[in-house]
Amino acid sequence: MKKKITKDMTIGEALKFNEKLEEVFLGFGMHCVSCPVSQMETIEQASEVHGIDLEFLLKKLNENA
Numbered sequence: 668m669k670k671k672i673t674k675d676m677t678i679g680e681a682l683k684f685n686e687k688l689e690e691v692f693l694g695f696g697m698h699c700v701s702c703p704v705s706q707m708e709t710i711e712q713a714s715e716v717h718g719i720d721l722e723f724l725l726k727k728l729n730e731n732a
Contacts, residue, residue, distance in 0.1 A: 672728040674721055678705035678713055685732050694727075695719050 672681050672688070678700060681688050692700045697717055699705050705713075710728070714721040 670732070672710070672725060672732050674711035674714075674725060675709055677707060677709055679707075681710060681728060681732075688728055688731060691724075691727050691731050695724060 670684060672684070676684075678692065678697075682700060682705070689700050695717065697713060697719070699708070699713060708716075710724065711721055713719075714724050
C-alpha cells in the first residue's frame with residue numbers, strides 16, 4: 668500500500684519519504700525545503716504562508732510520491 672502525503676506531515680517528513688518531492692515543492696515556489704523550518708512546518712502551514720492551494724499541492728505531491 669502506497670503511503671499518502673497528508674497536510675499534517677512536515678515538509679521534512681515528506682522529503683524523507685521521497686526526496687524527489689523537492690522538485691514539486693520548488694515548482695510551487697516553496698524554497699523552504701532546505702531550511703530548518705521545513706522540519707517543523709506542516710505542509711498545510713507552508714501552503715498558507717506561500718498562498719498555495721493546499722488540495723492542489725497535496726494532489727501533486729501524491730502524484731509524484
